[in-house]
Amino acid sequence: MPNPARATVRLQPSVLLDRARAFVARRGEAFEQFTSQSLRGYLNDDSVGEHERAERSAAVLTGLKRTLEMARPLVEIDPQVYARLHDGQVPQLSFTFSAIPFLNHQVADEFLDYLRHNTSFATDLVVDNVRKRLADDDVARVDIFGSYPRTLPVAYSGLLKSVADRWDTVSGSDGGRSAFWQFRRARPLPGGLPMGDDERRAIIRGWWAATLAGGIDREPWRSATDNHPVRVWDRAEGEWVAFPAPMLTPPSRMIAPNAWLPAILEATLLAYLRIGREGLEVFRPWSVLRRWADDGANQHQEAFGRDTPVQSMLAELLGRGAVDDLTPGVDLADARNAEERRERLLAYCDAILADLDQNYLPGQGKADAPGHWTNYHRRELVATTPLSVDLAWEMSEELIAVRDDLARVDPAGFAPGAAAETGGLEY
Template identity: 25%
Template sequence: MTTARQGVEARGIQAEEWRQRLLGYYSNFLPSLRAEEEAERYAIAQGWTASMQERLERLVAETVLRYGFRVTIKLMELLAAEATYSSSELKGEAVSLRTGAQQIESRIMQALNVGRAKLPADDAAITSVGQMMHKGAEIEVSADRYELAARLIDDVREGLLLPILEGVKGGYAFLTESVNRAQMLDGRKNPWPVQPRYGESAPSWLIPGGTERVLIEHGDFESILEMQACNSLQDQHEREVWRQVLRTRVALGQALGSGEALGVPILQRKGAWTPRDIRASVTGVTGQQAGIEFPKSFEDFAVQVDAWLADARMSADLGKFMTQGLRAYVESGTPQQQVDRQNAFIAALTAAVNVAAPFARVKPSVVAELHPNLSADGRDVLVSTIPFTAGHPLHGAILDVFRNGKLLSPKNQQQSDSWFATAKVDDISVFTMSGEAMLPMAFDNLMTPIAEAWAQASQNKDQRYSFWSLRRARPLIECIPVGPAQLQAMLRGWFVGRLLGQVTRLEERGMGWRVQVWNPDPPYNGPQPFPFPLLSNQPVSGIDLVAAVLQSLPIAMVDVHTKGNLTPLVPYHRLIELGENYGTYLADWIEDATLPPGSPTPDSGVAGAADGAAESRRQAIRAALEASRADYESVFKEAERENNPFATPLSWELRDQILAALDSLMATTIASIGKDTSL
């Protein structure tokens, strides 16, 4: 206005001349003003767009870790809708402002039309026009701002907000799939259902087993985590919300104490957004969309958390505590904490050694029977690295623990020296084993628990069946602890013994079958009992009896350990001997009706009469074998027809071996057996 008033006479000039003069100045002034404002706007816009993606990514990562994916997705959808609404409102406001600016010229004419021929420079009308022109310039500049804001909001929505929203949805989909799948891509069972959850009981895999001893009990995990995290936080408010702060720091790759960005955020940028308007872009590149990616499974999240913990710059005291070794743990803390931790360590090691020692305990009397050339005291000890070397205050106490546990002796003194070394270790493992290979029956701590459990359950039918219910995980042929040749021999021996009356059976109410085999050899001559009651999870029929007897062989082995001698195995050895020499036993009976001295007399209805002809004995035995084979075949076919795994006869699992044994015996009765008179 100062420029427009210059050169005007005191009497003034005509209104039309004022109009032309003022509008001319306005038209020349407005573009330069808008240009100046535009430069400032875009300078601000460049700063805004340059930081927008980083700020949004940080906010998204924080929200995901604090509130979860679903809440984050909903909030971002609301933000996208709000962006659309805001852009529309800004555009409408800009249009309204432009419309108002177009009315400036007519308003100037109205203001100058005051009914006087000439208007001086200081006339109120001229001052009013100046205010209108100033207001019009403000309106034009405001419209420019609104239009730029609307364009940038649209750009942010399309190029930044929606692509990031898709990335969040993708992360949620991948994570959901990873926790719901039955097994991992490498075939492992999905571990997600058994992951620890804050505020809930520790999962079983974090609870020490019977052979483990720990220095930090699982019930203390949460309180120790809180204490160690708060030790690194200086702000009282942050300590009050330490879990929220911890999640945020991990998500953004920040130092726990200071919040300084030092690591890799959990949200990875896959594309950098640049605005479509090149004037709003710092890089000079335009029209690129943002892209982000979250870890694709909860295990990927765990890997990133582990990496954060391993970086002492970020995890501070918390990371140091969680990644420290055993020696560092017992040597750290206040003096009283150190004393408590070292005492706890010695106590835990003592308990571990006491648990480990029985793993190689053998019963001397059984060792003498099974392995007369071996010593029952032979034992090897394996110990992983112990980080408390000579000179450390705990070194002597550790040696005393092993010495008192009888794991340290002059024999392994040189070996024990190698147990100690300077190294970072998290645990110490102690293993003991027999110094010599021995049969399972020699090991007291293996057999005694079985013997005690069987003794308690065997006298009650329901408890006995429960004892063996769901215990066998393999076919019966793989659970009888003998080789194929011995198994076949025992089956042949069973049928030979039944034919010759040397295998007897008697069913007792509530207890099942009492089975014996006659043995001719001292010191175990006479009837020798098989385990009684037999091992089974259901009542045993007569046709399943041989399978049940063989299934009970492990009980006989347990009895060997209990009694300290081999007597319980004598009946099984007798079956093998009968089965290996079946031809001789059958030939002696069929041809001459001869048996070992003191043997029971066979049932004439089964094996023929001793005073009868050889052919009659042959035919009787063959008829008995054929009838038995027919019975077994009928049972086996019925089982296959029913195809019911819960009602399958026990003998069906030995069907091939049983039929082969019967066929072998029948082959000896095809024709009369004569004495071999060849030279």
């Protein structure tokens, strides 16, 4: 017996697209011939008249110009910021090209002439790049990529303008700040900060050095207000320099009293929001804090026989009992001599290291309860974890380095033997 007929309507988007592509790709048909034709073959097609070839040349030239404009970066560079970062240089926009199949063709000559009379990019460089890429290859497309010279993110203007406007709107409200920053950071703090490992560690070490010397000014955690800034002492200028306030993680949301340093590092992101209005001066607080440990202009610098900033500061603190007339972070007022000061400062470092080890660094047998963030055997503890857990290892290691200097450095005014003064042969 005959079976009843059945019909299926296949109108899903993917099916329609597959059928359309199969139709266009039929061998020997007009569509296939058109799509497989190279740009050079399109311009030199003998099957069309001279007028048609001239129109095609004009259309290809127009396409090159439009593609060049579309290849420009979506953001601009601030010339003033760039000049400060690169010793007065001017940012020059350049373009790189894939193979351009118009060698010995009128289109190439007209395109080069257009480039020579355009002053919105590095003309000589772009013209040279085009000359190098001219060829007679049978290619169907030309790729163009526009770029500025390598620079720091702060040089790009407008990149974070919408984010900055949003922060300005919500920063006055605790709820607004919380909603703004909630779920925004997907990485641990070291991976989410716009700085390298050496820079971050130098700032951490500078924090410990400044803390010992009294170069950090902040309210007690339990009574701190979100709008009161943390300040660091600028030894070079002899003045206090304030960090942004409120921070992304202000005191009211720190969870623990030892999250000041991570919160200050996290606040570097706020400096990027203000760069367009205030320039590179917005990074001054972090630069000042780093100089407590490292006074290199752009990278860490050490010299055999010369004390580091930490060692020089500790020598002064031990020898005179104060640095720049600041009140030290440890009470040294009634210490009778440099060794008694050293003992008190070492004891303070040991107390902090013990607290970091007990509450933040993982290890067998450590507490797994609220107030301790070591092994994370219980999922619910993650929601109440302070920022300190992300930096605990580095905070501990850098404080150990400061402590080692403290244990060995000679107090200021102490006259070492000749052997201690040698810096080696100079040649």
